Amino acid sequence: MNINYTLLDILTNNVKVFNKDNGAFEPIMITNGIEIPMIQRDYAQGRLNDKTKFIRQQFLKDIYEVLKCNQDGKLKLLNLDFVYGFIENESFIPLDGQQRLTTLYIIHWFLAFKDDIDFKRYGLQLFNYKTRQSAKEFLKSINIVDNQIKLKKECNNDFKKLSESIKNQPWYNLKWNDDPTVKGFLQTLQDTIPLFSDIYFTTLVENKPLCFNFLKIDEYGLGDNLYIKMNARGKSLSDFENFKASFENIISKNKATSEDFIKKIDGVWLDAFWGYALKSLPELEVNENVENLTKKCDFLLLEFIKKITEYLYFKDDIGNNFEFTNVNLERIYSSEENIRLLIKFFELIAPNEYSKWDLYFDEIFSEKHRYNRVAINQSELNFIMKIFKGESFSHFENLLFFGWLNFIFRNEKTEVSDDLRDFLRIIRNFINNINQKNKTELNTELRTDYYHDIIDTIQNLEIVNPYANLISKEFSNRQRYIDYEIIKYEIFKSDSFKKELLFKFEDHGALRGLIFNFDFEVYNSNEIKNIVTNFYGMFNHLEYQDIIRLILCFGNYSVKVGYSNLGEFRFFGQKQKWHRILASPDGEIKDNFRELFKVFSKEEITNWNDFVEKMVSNNISQYNGDWLWYCMQPKYKSILDHPIYTKDYNGRIEIFYNQSLNSYHHNPFAFWFRYHSPIEIRNTINEAESCAQYSNFSRLHLKNGLQLEQIDSTWQIYNLNEDFKSEIIFYDEIKDCFVLKCENLVEDLISQINVLYKSKVTLNQ
Structure with a gap:
């Protein structure tokens, strides 16, 4: 038995079974693929009744979600339970699993057909039905290469009517319309096409996301009697029952330990997990079908064993990708110590009630x-x-x-x-x-x-x-x-x-235990209490823009978060994203918080707004002539709504809310004018144009066609008529534009907006 075998493993003759005589896994010969025997019923999952339709579509959806996860880089497996049978004439004859295998085959067939995959490479022509001759002929016909080429040409990559196109082919026998297996195959194919259109065949091969337990029944001495008994009682052995049968054989070499395990797994542990199952299921579900309780109990026992086995797998450094297979069970539980650890876990868990x-x-x-x-x-x-x-x-x-x-x-x-x-x-x-x-x-x-x-x-x-x-x-x-x-x-x-x-300090959500950027050695208990209280208070009472301003009082701490054609991306911090700043392995924040904690340590802060403004007032002078001077001012702090910025070698700044050149970004002053200037000023601004995207620098656009670009302490004005006259706005021949030199880039422009808006423009520049 192995839970990681796939349909393709069988079709490509890549299956091994455990030989109990020599204790090794040996290949078995399945060169002729899969053959559904005469004793099996027709393919039923393709029927059109409501119940079957619901089950089929849910099954397809479950498979799709697993494949989509793997295609998106998220490893996920879907175990499709137990498939067993026997080998005859080097063909695998399934006694249980026929319906699942057929649905899997239809999915494989469609994806291979869609993606121009070589069917013979993956043995996809080796899936046959013996239930009816018509089903056998149909499967043979859809796997003939020439038939597939003509069919694909007719579809022209539009597979929505593939089932109908198959029925219209000259090789399609009209009598097949009466064959339940053919009808079911085409119906399932039709349901598969729209759902799996964005899945690639290679996703089936990589990571083997769709797997099942495989058992060649004579290898375990079970024989046909097992099949008869299981079908007589209407169910197959549970995964746990199958596991227990093989696991007992694996651990039998350590006689005393294995006997202890076997005795308790069928005794006191079973009793405990029966109680867990009873408590974890709704009473109504148990009363309606007591079999649910048995299944739940088996499920819990197996899940606990899987989890402990996973721990032992990594403890013993067996590999990097844990799978609950017989191969790994052999490797792990060949160690008596590991069997004892498994026993110890159950002994620690089982005595306690579910409520505990x-x-x-x-x-x-x-x-x-x-x-x-x-x-x-x-x-x-x-x-x-x-x-x-x-x-x-x-x-x-x-x-x-x-x-x-x-x-x-x-x-x-x-x-x-x-x-x-x-x-x-x-x-x-x-x-x-x-x-x-x-x-x-x-x-x-x-x-x-x-x-x-x-x-x-x-x-x-x-x-x-x-x-x-x-x-x-x-x-x-x-x-x-x-x-x-x-x-x-x-x-x-x-x-x-x-x-x-x-x-308490390290438990803060912005730290998550990482406090290596903070120094506490020099503080006594009462000072640390003030620091911790104020640290929590800062995040509880201040918006992130004011937290940025407070930390900037001790220097520009922004962290480098990437590069772009506009310059280096730097980040100040943001709501729910302070962990990147505070736990930065590069320690950009250390000096700032060393100084801030000196202030925090003195007393508990009660009026946070007054505290911030006082700190800013005392420290803002360090930013004179810098764009951050405006960010520190209460009137312009809304610039920090976009807390990511770039700065090129000429000192040009662009601010971002998200770190992506695809998103719209702004010159910080154009941003302020666009969103936060007085309404009469905003009425003159072409808001839609006053931002940029990709590797462009933004300008402030007026509705009359003028464009203003902030460079250092000036506004460069484009499209202004050359006859324009002003005492403070001058034409610069080198820059080939008009220039407004500013002491304050906001206030000085506000005083000139109406003049510029009413001026004549030229669109030559």
């Missing part, structure tokens, strides 16, 4: 800062409930789960303690440090190929007084991230109040 796990992680994690909790900046993180619900884990969640798992394994109990919280806090901070700069954000760089090294770090942490024991340990992997925690510990090690304050 429902609330357990609320004692550890919180979304935002809470006393004696680890803030995770997301609404919920209940590992056990996520497994109960079959939900996927992000890399962040996976690694925190591995940390929790490692702690309870070593501690041999699940009780929540301060040591557990500190242990997970260190891990949170460590993995949040593994990030990369991406424009105006710091995005996680966590990947599965980092998992083993991170688990090594986790295993090197002590579970008793984890912070205190950091100093005595050596961490070969990303030591500097541990050094950040050691520096923090040195500050609070003899003062529990400082510890509480620093934890």
